[in-house]
Every structure is written in structure tokens, then in C-alpha cells.
Amino acid sequence: MTNKITDSQARKFPTGDSGGKTLFDKIWDAHVVSIIENGPTQLYIDRHFCHEVTSPQAFNGLRTRGLKVYRPDKTTMTADHNTPTINQELPVKDPISKNQLDQFAKNAAEFGMPIFYPLGHEKNGVVHIIGPENGFTQPGMTIVCGDSHTSTHGAFGTIAFGIGTSEVEMVLATQCILQSRPKTMRITFDGNLNNGVTSKDLALYMISKLTTGGATGYFVEYAGEAVRNMTMEQRMTVCNLSIEMGARGGLIAPDETTFNYVKGREFAPKGEEWEEKLAFWKTLKSDDDAVFDMELTFDASEIQPMITYGTNPGMGMGIHESIPTLDEIDEAGRISFQKSLEYMGFEPGEKLLGKPIDYVFLGSCTNGRIEDFRLFTNYVKGRKKADNVTAWLVPGSWKVRQQIEAEGLDKILEEAGFALRQPGCSACLAMNDDKVPAGKYAVSTSNRNFEGRQGPGARTILAGPLVAAAAAVNGKITMP
């Protein structure tokens, strides 16, 4: 495949493990409670985020064992995955969804969880959006959640990763988790992104080079000029997508951009505690002589707006490029490649520019923040939504939605034929009613183009908010 680094190529530069410490090493080592000989490490968790879908069985487990939650104040609970994005003020229609949401509330009450943001709460929203937004996410922390996109919080210089429900139970019961130490990788982006190229494009580009499993077993540190020049929200988009190349997580050393973002948020340290923490946070970076297990470097200025053509996030290409031909795919991968293109209704070697599309989804923990809505709105301002497109614009949280309204973006969107919905994970995983019908094409700012991800038979083309905006007004894949 053109411009692809295969697994074996990507792994040919291991650099051993001597020298100074990486940022990952520093945070990990500071949280080790014990190490099991020939086994995993017992790691202390500073912040646990919890949502309704991956937690009920964990609370049940506590009940069965007769356990309490060990540190209730270190868990933040929000309902997001299984929630409607219209009429949230009315009872949830789907009885099975309603039962799960009711159970979530019951668990919060029964176990005395002090930080609980149910549907309709002013701080409710997508878990990886409300965490940073309210100041729960702070540099140097260990953070987990029963959700693979927990890597988002790495943007603040944290070790943040997704866990299973058994592990959620471990954290609730003991504030600790057992984990094997991953290897470290540094990915440096030299130069700067061109105008009209977003951090989502950078991430999709990187994943297309590494493939969907290319960083499995690694924790990634993102570095370089392009990353330094990003806002916190742009950094969150990059770290969010770390899991899509298999990485355990991704992190960025905190700097003034980080500190300015955190300062003043509700759960951020204040006064003397702020000064003390800030002094510590400033030490959080990889030593100059730190050695990573793998180093990769990309030139950010080469990146173009990206789209995906297949059924995993590694199957991405520049918007002008063509889908690889069969002879560009190694033999073991051809069955999967063909299955993928059949599902998408695309041909090997095809160009997708100009391809008509049916749905546009702006939102998710990847691109559901205020800057994403600003980019989208700025593009559609003075234009009109294409008649053939159904657009779902779903803010990541109530605070994001309020900000959209405060800036008057909702009025501009309305004039262009778009309506805002209420916050939640929505069409990213289509657990609620926001499902793309079978066979329809959706240009989506979310994180996964897996088969059926946005509804059974739905065909997802991942992109950044600008490409999504261009698709929404032109009704087809268009260079923004």
C-alpha cells in the first residue's frame, strides 16, 4: 500500500531501554503500589470516569462480594452512551435503555457516589468531554474509564487508558488496577499543519501509516512543533484516536497551553494548592536522554485533509487519493480488504472525491467540542445544507451547547439549514435512535468506521469537521 508502514517496518527501530526517563515512565513509576513477580503492576488510579454501559456489571460484582466503593470521590459518573439526543426532558422511550439509565442512578445512590451527572444535568455530556471541561483531568494523573477513548485525557500529560468492566470493578473496590507495563513510543510531528488541515486529519494520517494494530503494546508520546502549536482541544482529538492504531494510550507533555486550560475550572486546584501542583506539573516531560522503545517522525506539512474508505480507522487516505488496488495489499490481508470494500460499496483503485453521501455526523469525544463547532459553522456560514443530506450536530456536553449558543453559532447553523441536538455519544456508536440506515453513507467526525458501528449496514467515512462541513453543504465528498 502506498505510504504504508507495515507492522514489520514500523517495528524495525527498537532502541533498547537505557538512559533517562520518559514522561510515561515518570507518571507510571509514581503510581506503582506493588509489582507482582513475573506478573502485572498494581497501579494507583487518581481519577475514574464511569458511564452507564460498562459499569452495571461492576456494581453488581461489588454487591455480590459485599463490597463498598473504596474512594467514591475519585469517580466521576455521567450518562452518555445510551442516551437520546432529542427530548431528553421526557422519559426515555426505549425500555431497555431506560432500565440501564435507572440502574446507573440506583448504583450512584446506593454506593454513595458524590459526582453523578445524569441525563439533563448541567454538567452532563460525553465522559471524555466533561472530564477536562470541569477540571477533573489534570497533568500527571493516572486516569481510567470503561471506554477505549479514555486516551483523550492523555492530552494533559496523563496516563489515561480504557479498561474492561472487571477492571472497573477493581477500581471501584480498591482504586487500583493490575496492568502490564506497555512499551513506549514517541511520534514526532515536525513542521506545521497547512491551513484547512485539522488535528483529526493529522491523527487519521498517522493511523493510516501505522495501521489499526501498529501501536498495539505501546503507550505513545506525541511531540514536535505541530503538536506544541495545537490547542488543548486539538491535542485531545489526537490523543483520543491513539487507540485506533492499537496504542494503550497517548500523551502530550503539559505546557503553558495545558496550564491555561486547566486553571480556574471547577475541580482544578486553587490558591496555594495550584502553585504547588503547577510547580510539579512543570517537571512533567521526558528527559532529554530518555530512550523510547520506538521512535517515528512525520512531516506535518505533508498532511492533507483525510477520509477513510474502509472498515477500520487505519484504512484512510488523503481526500484526493485513490483506494489502494488489490496488488498493493499483502496476501494475508486481501480477504479482509475485499470484505471491507464490499461492505462499503467501493472498488479497489476508486477515487472518492465527488461521491454522493447521505448523512453527516458532527460530534463524539473525538470532535464534539466548541472548536469543532466553530470550524464547522464557519464553513457552512452563508451556505445551505444539501437537500440529500441528513445532518446530526451533537454537542459533546451541555456546556459545549451553551457555548455554541453564547457565540450565536446556533443562529448561523439554523440559517444554513442545520439544527443542534442535545449532548451524548449519539451516532458515534448508535446505541440510541441516531442510527444511519443500512447502505447509506455517513461522513462522520467520530472515531470508528467499523461495520455496523453507526447502525446495522451503515457505511461510515471518517473525517474532520471541515471535510464534514463541506460534505454537508455539497452533498458529496468535497475538498473543504
Place this chain on the structure above:
Amino acid sequence: MNYQNNSENKDKSAQTPPSGGWGAGSLISTVVPLPIENVDTDQIIPARFLKATDKNGFGDNLFADWRYNKDGSPKTDFVLNNPVYSGEILVAGKNFGSGSSREHAAWAIAGYGFKVVVSSFFADIFKNNALNNGILPVVVSSEFLAEIFASVNENPKTTLTVDLVNQTISNNTSGKSETFEINAYKKDCLLNGFDDIDYLLSKKDLIEKWEKKKPNP
């Protein structure tokens, strides 16, 4: 959509405790081959089935969108619906279990009755979830994986022996064997039915000590 009434395979998780089953230390079984790469957890168990609040019943919806038509009837070309293939070992293409952290994927695999998943490469979160539910993920070389697929293709009655105690996997048709990695702690957990929560609860004193003396502000 609810496929639960249309399945012939009754969920077996009710009979099998999640972390038991490895007391004997080894397993001989025919296999179910799935030569697809990058099988993500959305395929293993689609999101619309994640609304349950217990761990039962997921086996009936394992690979639901590959396994059933829209009306709930079985898709005859999918391997789980092919009576030629059965067994407690699932063999899949590289990078099995990528994507979402949903442990429901492990519950679905265990619930269907699989005890072992063999691949040349597993996603990290899935690997942990599998081990926490008594499923053994066995990593083999890509050559050995290709050979298993070839043997099973030629003779669906091919069996594999998975020996957890000695950490070996053997293709009983070709006679070829490989060793596999598992950390000693997890092996002990599988063999004895221990879980991580038991272990962590036994370390409460260390946790409290760490909290009092934590190294950073």
C-alpha cells in the same frame, strides 16, 4: 433488533463460572476458523446489545451482524452457522479484538462456549478482558496460524491441544507445536480460578500506605 429468540445456541455462561474451567490445565478441541483480520469488538458484539445490566445472554448475539439476517434467520455462509465446524477454540486472523473496550465481547465469546481464542496478534484491552473471564488468548506465529487454517480447511475435524501448564499449542493433524506466552500470575489465576479483585483486596494495607505517602503533590 433482538435476535435472542432466534438462536439455536443456548448461552452456556449460566453453567460455566467466568473464571473457572482451567482446572484440568489443558484442552483438546476441534476449532471454529475465522480467517478475518482486525476483527473489532463491534463485530464480536454490536453496541445495540450492550444495554443489559448483567453478564448473561451475550453468547446468543456473538458476531450478530455476521451471523444473522435482518429477520433473525441464520446467515448460512457464516462459520458459526456451518455445522461442519464446532469446538471450544476460536481461531481468528491477526489483531483480534481491536476497538472498543467492551468486556461484553469476552462475555459473548465465553457465553457461546469458547475457552480459547488463537490469533497471531491480539488487541491489548481485549486480551485483558478475555483473561479476566477465563478465556485464554493464545498468540501464535503467523506461519503457525496459516497452517492451522490450512489444516482445518482440509479437515474440519482437526483438533488442537492447548496445554496451559506447559504453555504449548499443538496442531494434532500436522503434529506441529509452538509455545505461547502468558505471565505467571495470570496463569495461576486461570488454573486456580482466582481473580484480580481478590488479589487487590488482599493488598488494602499497601494501598492505604501509598495514599498516605504518595510521591507527588
